[in-house]
Amino acid sequence: EAQVTQNPRYLITVTGKKLTVTCSQNMNHEYMSWYRQDPGLGLRQIYYSMNVEVTDKGDVPEGYKVSRKEKRNFPLILESPSPNQTSLYFCASSLSVQYEQYFGPGTRLTVT
Amino acid sequence: AQSVTQPDIHITVSEGASLELRCNYSYGATPYLFWYVQSPGQGLQLLLKYFSGDTLVQGIKGFEAEFKRSQSSFNLRKPSVHWSDAAEYFCAVGAGGSYIPTFGRGTSLIVHP
Numbered sequence: 001e002a003q004v005t006q007n008p009r010y011l012i013t014v015t016g017k018k019l020t021v022t023c024s025q026n027m028n029h030e031y032m033s034w035y036r037q038d039p040g041l042g043l044r045q046i047y048y049s050m051n052v053e054v055t056d057k058g059d060v061p062e063g064y065k066v067s068r069k070e071k072r073n074f075p076l077i078l079e080s081p082s083p084n085q086t087s088l089y090f091c092a093s094s095l096s097v098q099y100e101q102y103f104g105p106g107t108r109l110t111v112t
Numbered sequence: 113a114q115s116v117t118q119p120d121i122h123i124t125v126s127e128g129a130s131l132e133l134r135c136n137y138s139y140g141a142t143p144y145l146f147w148y149v150q151s152p153g154q155g156l157q158l159l160l161k162y163f164s165g166d167t168l169v170q171g172i173k174g175f176e177a178e179f180k181r182s183q184s185s186f187n188l189r190k191p192s193v194h195w196s197d198a199a200e201y202f203c204a205v206g207a208g209g210s211y212i213p214t215f216g217r218g219t220s221l222i223v224h225p
Contacts, residue, residue: 042215042218043215058212059212090155090156097213099206105155106155
């Protein structure tokens with residue numbers, strides 16, 4: 001089954017404690033991206049990757065890091081989380097940047 | 113820069129009534145356009161897409177959308193809404209030179225029995 005998986009689905013952590021949210025897709029997609037969803041603000045892209053070892057900032061990259069060492073995986077790293085990063089995070093992949101995206105189920109992160 | 117506007121934050125309809133969700137975009141060339149649906153606690157799922165050709169596109173779950181270049185619109189429609197259609201709906205424009213797709217802020221659909 002074609003899918004994007006994210007782990008964990010829920011995470012509560014404290015300010016400053018490094019965390020990683022994993023994302024994996026099994027569709028051999030080249031384009032992958034991370035979004036955060038906040039009430040009233042819709043979806044905002046954090047980082048994207050056009051292919052292995054090619055990543056770039058989206059609209060709201062501050063406080064986040066990513067890496068793309070393999071085509072299927074695109075982890076999101078918060079090196080020093082802060083409460084304003086409390087949000088719902090989605091990973092997505094697509095054949096190419098212009099095409100429809102396939103979304104993971106989301107990770108709800110709370111930073112206290 | 114491209115942009116997407118969904119002017120309605122919330123829409124309430126009765127079950128069985130028709131539905132139209134509005135989407136306006138700003139984009140220099142012919143856009144790639146999408147509608148996604150997000151059910152509570154779920155990720156986004158593609159409803160339909162427009163790349164080129166016939167301006168009326170059919171999607172899943174009985175939805176359709178019409179691309180109107182003159183109005184820069186891509187409105188989503190359904191002739192008869194079911195209670196299970198209650199969800200958040202997002203219009204999106206595929207990325208152009210910026211490599212960043214643009215999403216609208218979403219329209220929350222409430223369905224009354």
